[in-house]
Each structure stands twice: as structure tokens, then as C-alpha cells.
Amino acid sequence: QVQLVESGGALVQAGGSLRLSCAASGRTVSSYHMGWFRQAPGKEREFVAGIVRRGGTTYYTDSVKGRFTISRDNAKNSVYLQMNSLKPEDTAVYYCAADSGVVFTITPSQYDTWGQGTQVTVSS
Numbered sequence: 001q002v003q004l005v006e007s008g009g010a011l012v013q014a015g016g017s018l019r020l021s022c023a024a025s026g027r028t029v030s031s032y033h034m035g036w037f038r039q040a041p042g043k044e045r046e047f048v049a050g051i052v053r054r055g056g057t058t059y060y061t062d063s064v065k066g067r068f069t070i071s072r073d074n075a076k077n078s079v080y081l082q083m084n085s086l087k088p089e090d091t092a093v094y095y096c097a098a099d100s101g102v103v104f105t106i107t108p109s110q111y112d113t114w115g116q117g118t119q120v121t122v123s124s
Contacts, residue, residue, distance in 0.1 A: 002027040002113050004096045009118030012086055016122070020081040022096030022115060029072055033099040034079045036070060037108055038092035038120075045095070047106035049081060059106065063089075086122045093117040 008020040020036070022029075035050040049070035050059045058070050069082040079096060097111035105111075 004115035006096050006115040006118040009120045011121045017084045022079040024077045030074050033104045035097045036081045037095045040092040045108045052104045088122045088124045
């Protein structure tokens with residue numbers, strides 16, 4: 001079983017950048033499809049970005065395309081989310097998650113393991 005710990009959340013002004021990190025232990029991140037999700041107050045948890053287990057194909061929700069980049073460093077057993085041109089609507093708790101399933105999915109309930117989350121607040 002993999003364990004995940006996120007870090008890097010902060011208060012930032014609109015237009016700024018942040019890099020979130022997800023450090024894994026127990027198993028390697030390359031064994032899983034990895035995803036970043038976020039949840040704003042009063043809203044459901046939503047998919048933000050994902051990277052498939054083999055090949056490294058990446059996926060993004062439309063609202064972050066061109067601004068966010070997901071990456072994986074197998075040597076550091078970590079996954080990252082580079083967030084640029086941040087907007088107030090990006091404010092949320094961001095979660096890293098691992099999915100051991102065969103097919104990549106953006107559905108939160110299909111992910112096996114979750115980190116504790118890191119708060120991102122974007123001020124206008």
C-alpha cells in the first residue's frame with residue numbers, strides 16, 4: 001500500500017504560481033495512475049490533472065489546461081503539480097491520489113489512496 005503526503009500549498013495572489021508536491025512511500029508512484037484533485041468549500045471533489053502509470057500520458061480538466069502541469073519523478077518517488085497564472089477560483093484543498101486500477105479514470109471514487117490535502121488560497 002502506498003502512502004501519500006502533499007505539500008506546497010500557500011496563500012498567493014492572482015497571477016502567481018505554486019508547485020505542489022506529493023511524496024509517496026511504501027510503493028513506487030510508477031505503479032499507479034496518479035491524480036490531483038481539489039475540493040472547494042461547499043463543492044464536490046473534482047479532478048484537476050492526472051498521469052497514467054505507463055507512458056506518462058497526462059490529462060487535465062479544461063479549466064486548468066495551459067496553466068497547470070502534472071509531472072512525476074520516479075527517482076524521488078513523487079508527483080508534482082506546477083500551477084501558473086493562478087485565479088481566485090483555483091482556491092481549494094488539493095489532494096494527491098493513487099489508483100491501482102487497469103484503466104485511467106478521473107472519477108475520485110476509483111482512487112485507492114489519498115493524501116491529507118494541502119490548502120491553496122488565491123487572493124484577488
